[in-house]
Each structure stands twice: as C-alpha cells, then as structure tokens.
Amino acid sequence: MTSCILRSSVVLVMFVLVPTSLAGPGYLACYYGCLGVCFTGGTAAASVCPPAGLYGAAACTSGCAALCAPSLVACFSEDTRVLGWNSSMQSMEALPLSSVQVGQKLWSFQGGYLPVKVIENRRLEGNFSFVELDVMSQNRKFSLAVTEEHNMPRIRKGSAKKVEEQHLEVVLAKELRVGDMLAASTASDESGVASGVIFAVRRVDKSVKHVLTTDSGSILANNILSSTICDGREEVYDRSSWLKTLVQWKGMHHEFFSM
Secondary structure (H helix, E strand, O other), X not given: OHHHHHHHHHHHHXXXXXXXXXXXXXXXXXXXXXXXXXXXXXXXXXXXXXXXXHHHHHHXXXXXXXXXXXXXXXXXXXXXXXXXXXXXXXXXEEEEHHHOOOOOEEEEEOOOEEEEEEEEEEXXXXXXXXXXXXXXXXXXXXXXXXXXXXXXEEEOOOOOOOOOHHHEEEEEHHHOOOOOEEEEEOOOOOOOEEEEEEEEEEEEEEEEEEEEEEOOOXXXXXXXXXXXXXXXXXXXXXXXXXXXXXXXXXXXXHHHHOO
C-alpha cells in the first residue's frame, strides 16, 4: 500500500505542475483552493492504487484547471496572427494563433528579432471582455484584440520615437488610450520595430480566448509587441520597466524553465 501511495503522489505532483507552472497568484489561489475541496471531498482516491488514484487525480486537476481558467487573464482573441517560420521559404510568415502548437518556434523582439518557444496555447470558451486596439506605424495599420487585464509594453511618454526597450513600461490593456504608443514590427524599419500610435480603442465581448505563453514572456501578435504574462496586475513586477518585468517573470518560474 505504501508503494501505491507514493506512486499516486508522484502522479498528483505531475498533474499539479503542468497547469500551475506559469500561473499567477490569482489563478493559484483558485486552483489550489479547488483542489483542496476536491480531494477532501474524496473525489480523488489518491491513496488507492491506480487506476483509481490516477483517474481521480486527473479528474480533480483537470476540473479545477477548467474552473479557474477565467482567472488566467492575459489572453488573445482567436483571430490573432503570430510570426512563425517557414522552413521551406526560409522566411517569417504570419500564422493563425489557432494553429500554433506547444514547442513551436515563433518570433518576438528583444534587441532584434528573437526566436521564442511556445509553452502553452490553450483555447477557452466563455464570455470575455476584450480591448481592441488600432495602431498606425509608418503608414501601416495594425489591429490587436487582447483581454482587458493583458499586460502590454507601452512606450513611455516623452521617449524618442525610435523604439528602445529601456523606454518601455508595462500597463494593462484597459489602461491604454488613444495617443499612446506601442512597438510594432515593420519590414521597412532596419531595427525590426518602430513606434506606432494608437488611434482607436474599443471594448468588446468575445466568446473565445487563447492563453498563449512563450519562454520569453513576449510575442509579436498581429505585428504588435505584447507580453504573454498571465498574471494581470501583480505588484511583484516592476511595471515601470518592460525588461525588468520579463526578468522577474522568468525568475518566478525558474523551476519550469530549468526542466
């Protein structure tokens, strides 16, 4: 029986690790609270030999992950396109987010175009509040829809028009206003990105969202530089600095990145 308990415990740890490794405090509070009720209520027979313990653990973890999913607040709309790599053409190409797989290489920007690996891309259904942003950069229009609590890098007011990462701060999408400046990927700019001005902001509800996470914490989504940090407004981050926020986010999840 002791060996059964140990095996079940290992299985439980594996199930718990996956949905929580990249989550923020809000999600973790919901998730672990749900697990406590689930296991205490006897839904999972963790001390019973598989298959009962295995299936019980799976039922609890998957059920709680689904229940608490709405608290994963940093999400993209389903029609988002991201920059991937076309190996046959040896060039970047825009890919629908819905087609992106875990482990796939995409592109972000950090001192130049940066290859990033997809850690998570989860499609969730429900009723979600989004912010739609229209951005103009070098006579090109870009649009991006993200959830209201999505963390976005914004160019600080008074900074030079040339995009430099040390001049980026982090705000929630719902805090963005017309006239604010974001970084946009433009083929016509030697540095890879240029400043873009928000000229329209709309609030909309959508029935689907994608929780996308990359190993850099960032992504070029619809050609606009964005974070993939799912923590919403957490005071653990130095939001005055985009680069510091990314470093702090990675530090909070160092166990995951060392796996």
